Amino acid sequence: MTQPLPLPPADPASPARQARRGHGRVTLKEVALAAGVTPITVSRFLREPAVVAAETAQRIRAALAQTGYVPNKQAGLLASGVSNVVAVLLPNLANSIFAETAQGLSDGLQAAGFELLIASTGYSLAREEHQLRALLGWHPAALVVTGRRHSPGALQLLAHAQACGTPVIEIWDHHPPEPGQRRASFTQIGFNHDEVGRAMAEHLLRAGHRVLAYVDSGIAEDYRAHERGMAFAAAAQAAGASVTVVRSPSGDAFDAGRQVLGDLVRAGPPAITAAAFANDHIACGAMLEAVRRKVDVPGRLALLGFGDFAISRQLTPSMSSVQLPRHAIGTETARSLLDALKHGVPAVPACLPWALVVRGSTAGR
Amino acid sequence: MTQPLPLPPADPASPARQARRGHGRVTLKEVALAAGVTPITVSRFLREPAVVAAETAQRIRAALAQTGYVPNKQAGLLASGVSNVVAVLLPNLANSIFAETAQGLSDGLQAAGFELLIASTGYSLAREEHQLRALLGWHPAALVVTGRRHSPGALQLLAHAQACGTPVIEIWDHHPPEPGQRRASFTQIGFNHDEVGRAMAEHLLRAGHRVLAYVDSGIAEDYRAHERGMAFAAAAQAAGASVTVVRSPSGDAFDAGRQVLGDLVRAGPPAITAAAFANDHIACGAMLEAVRRKVDVPGRLALLGFGDFAISRQLTPSMSSVQLPRHAIGTETARSLLDALKHGVPAVPACLPWALVVRGSTAGR
DNA sequence: TTGAAAGCGCTAACAG
DNA sequence: CTGTTAGCGCTTTCAA
Numbered sequence: 001m002t003q004p005l006p007l008p009p010a011d012p013a014s015p016a017r018q019a020r021r022g023h024g025r026v027t028l029k030e031v032a033l034a035a036g037v038t039p040i041t042v043s044r045f046l047r048e049p050a051v052v053a054a055e056t057a058q059r060i061r062a063a064l065a066q067t068g069y070v071p072n073k074q075a076g077l078l079a080s081g082v083s084n085v086v087a088v089l090l091p092n093l094a095n096s097i098f099a100e101t102a103q104g105l106s107d108g109l110q111a112a113g114f115e116l117l118i119a120s121t122g123y124s125l126a127r128e129e130h131q132l133r134a135l136l137g138w139h140p141a142a143l144v145v146t147g148r149r150h151s152p153g154a155l156q157l158l159a160h161a162q163a164c165g166t167p168v169i170e171i172w173d174h175h176p177p178e179p180g181q182r183r184a185s186f187t188q189i190g191f192n193h194d195e196v197g198r199a200m201a202e203h204l205l206r207a208g209h210r211v212l213a214y215v216d217s218g219i220a221e222d223y224r225a226h227e228r229g230m231a232f233a234a235a236a237q238a239a240g241a242s243v244t245v246v247r248s249p250s251g252d253a254f255d256a257g258r259q260v261l262g263d264l265v266r267a268g269p270p271a272i273t274a275a276a277f278a279n280d281h282i283a284c285g286a287m288l289e290a291v292r293r294k295v296d297v298p299g300r301l302a303l304l305g306f307g308d309f310a311i312s313r314q315l316t317p318s319m320s321s322v323q324l325p326r327h328a329i330g331t332e333t334a335r336s337l338l339d340a341l342k343h344g345v346p347a348v349p350a351c352l353p354w355a356l357v358v359r360g361s362t363a364g365r
Numbered sequence: 366m367t368q369p370l371p372l373p374p375a376d377p378a379s380p381a382r383q384a385r386r387g388h389g390r391v392t393l394k395e396v397a398l399a400a401g402v403t404p405i406t407v408s409r410f411l412r413e414p415a416v417v418a419a420e421t422a423q424r425i426r427a428a429l430a431q432t433g434y435v436p437n438k439q440a441g442l443l444a445s446g447v448s449n450v451v452a453v454l455l456p457n458l459a460n461s462i463f464a465e466t467a468q469g470l471s472d473g474l475q476a477a478g479f480e481l482l483i484a485s486t487g488y489s490l491a492r493e494e495h496q497l498r499a500l501l502g503w504h505p506a507a508l509v510v511t512g513r514r515h516s517p518g519a520l521q522l523l524a525h526a527q528a529c530g531t532p533v534i535e536i537w538d539h540h541p542p543e544p545g546q547r548r549a550s551f552t553q554i555g556f557n558h559d560e561v562g563r564a565m566a567e568h569l570l571r572a573g574h575r576v577l578a579y580v581d582s583g584i585a586e587d588y589r590a591h592e593r594g595m596a597f598a599a600a601a602q603a604a605g606a607s608v609t610v611v612r613s614p615s616g617d618a619f620d621a622g623r624q625v626l627g628d629l630v631r632a633g634p635p636a637i638t639a640a641a642f643a644n645d646h647i648a649c650g651a652m653l654e655a656v657r658r659k660v661d662v663p664g665r666l667a668l669l670g671f672g673d674f675a676i677s678r679q680l681t682p683s684m685s686s687v688q689l690p691r692h693a694i695g696t697e698t699a700r701s702l703l704d705a706l707k708h709g710v711p712a713v714p715a716c717l718p719w720a721l722v723v724r725g726s727t728a729g730r
Numbered sequence: 731t732t733g734a735a736a737g738c739g740c741t742a743a744c745a746g
Numbered sequence: 747c748t749g750t751t752a753g754c755g756c757t758t759t760c761a762a
Binding site: 025027028029039040043044047071072074075076077078079080081 | 738739740741742
């Protein structure tokens with residue numbers, strides 16, 4: 001504080017300094033003092049600049065710049081009773097699949113003045129409930145969670161929030177309610193994983209495969225991957241094909257895929273001729289190992305991924321996969337949420353399109 | 366509200382209902398009413414359960430469960446004047462490199478009761494300043510930003526915050542202050558990108574290469590990648606080698622790498638015999654294209670990546686790269702921050718280790 | 731061990 | 747167009 005560093009918005013040596021609280025932050029009152037008005041006028045100017053007189057506005061503007069005022073959101077939200085926070089629970093942020101959804105949400109919500117409070121659950125329902133409890137303390141304007149599976153406690157919290165008028169959206173899923181199970185229903189924005197699993201099976205069946213495998217996610221609570229696997233197996237078996245479900249080992253997904261490939265080619269007789277995977281990383285690992293072992297893909301073994309990650313089209317042969325509305329889930333959720341929040345209506349659910357992209361790894365017959 | 370759904374923590378049909386505000390949230394006062402004590406006692410119990418009488422505690426516990434109380438953080442933080450929020454600004458979340466740092470931060474801070482407010486800047490200093498302004502409104506306990514380059518406005522905000530006692534940490538960088546440039550100094554936790562650039566050059570020079578290329582990031586404001594490139598070029602030229610710096614095209618990084626490979630092999634005479642890249646994705650793209658074109662790697666062209674992404678060790682030949690303390694930057698920052706916050710001392714800077722991993726793509730000579 | 735009073739910083743409502 | 751009054755939900759003194 002000895003040398004006068006250029007700190008225009010709040011020079012520590014300026015007269016505004018001594019007016020600060022213990023925490024050192026400039027408050028509305030101090031700005032008002034500097035501008036020669038009352039706090040409420042400054043508050044008004046901040047929210048609706050047009051409503052104050054031109055010359056008053058000028059003085060306030062100067063005071064604002066001079067003091068380096070930053071509004072305290074805690075206080076603002078508390079006083080107004082409205083929240084501009086949207087709480088988001090994702091299984092994972094490191095996984096680019098969800099990061100893109102977060103980006104989509106952010107794109108759609110930030111422009112409308114909302115802030116995102118993002119927490120990751122690590123694919124654990126227990127952690128989801130824990131995080132949910134923490135997030136709820138911010139009294140968010142809306143709640144976005146991943147999937148339709150939640151712990152009983154989380155379900156109660158979500159139902160309670162929804163009953164109090166807070167929109168709750170389940171993303172990355174779109175599923176009709178189970179007949180027997182009575183549960184609160186939330187708005188779902190995503191796609192049906194059963195359908196995807198079936199489509200994956202049908203694609204392989206259509207190519208003439210009769211001995212199939214599904215390589216499931218190594219993550220115990222990746223329910224959506226398990227669901228696709230169940231639907232895949234059911235569809236294949238209904239068509240008279242056989243299906244082996246293997247769970248991929250945990251750890252690096254590429255390595256897991258490499259490891260699984262050994263089991264796949266060793267299996268039988270009858271030999272497995274096509275495998276579907278819980279995600280592209282595992283599938284790509286298997287593909288790389290197949291290339292290394294000179295296992296013919298798709299001749300000896302066809303491979304079908306899920307997620308259509310950037311690397312998948314780059315390998316040789318290129319990986320057939322399922323293209324997902326990763327970003328759209330975010331933007332659509334934002335759109336739906338803004339609508340719901342603005343007009344006080346419930347958020348509308350949406351079933352978003354996906355596409356099975358056929359490439360070299362399952363080509364021809 | 367017609368059928369009595371099981372909502373234990375706050376049955377909308379319970380007596381607690383009518384006690385709710387317009388926003389429908391249970392407040393401390395209502396819990397107190399249900400427990401037959403005053404709000405302050407409940408508040409105390411929540412923070413220091415041991416300090417209230419055993420039977421009072423019992424009643425409060427029951428009231429808490431019955432009402433489904435969720436503390437309002439806005440109010441709590443406002444009243445106590447302390448913030449448990451750490452604001453984090455990252456260039457990008459979709460990029461797993463930063464997602465891991467965020468995870469590290471989260472791992473270290475959540476246990477200590479802090480919450481992360483994460484925003485992404487999209488590698489734009491302008492957006493950084495904007496986001497910073499928004500984040501500052503939460504009056505965070507600490508500020509974590511990426512890199513040492515900031516807009517003048519952001520610099521003022523950061524300096525101001527630091528002057529007010531809020532720790533400010535710059536991550537992913539560790540650089541001595543420029544002699545001529547007078548600027549506020551913040552705690553840096555990361556590594557020196559000049560050193561990495563030099564090490565990359567030295568590795569290739571040591572392998573006998575004399576005609577080099579640096580494939581820079583296509584992102585204009587990825588200053589750290591540019592820095593590595595400058596240091597790379599300077600070191601190579603100092604050793605008498607020639608260096609061509611090319612900027613990778615924007616868009617999919619793998620495709621960019623593929624595209625760049627054409628230019629690299631076409632260049633000369635003298636022909637470029639080794640290329641370093643701003644990141645592994647571009648490098649892998651180049652590698653895949655080299656394999657496709659049957660360009661011998663490393664015989665005709667050695668490739669050296671940066672970041673050591675999961676895919677890099679999987680390709681054939683495997684990619685030499687620079688292993689980064691992605692997660693450690695997060696955990697170390699958390700550690701440093703907790704220390705600073707707890708003892709009121711400034712956060713200590715740290716220079717974290719990285720390692721050049723030699724694999725097939727730059728092997729032998 | 732519990733309570734009463736006061737206030738965090740800001741914003742609704744109303745009044746002028 | 748501006749100010750007054752009251753209070754958001756909670757926590758900090760202090761006192762009982």
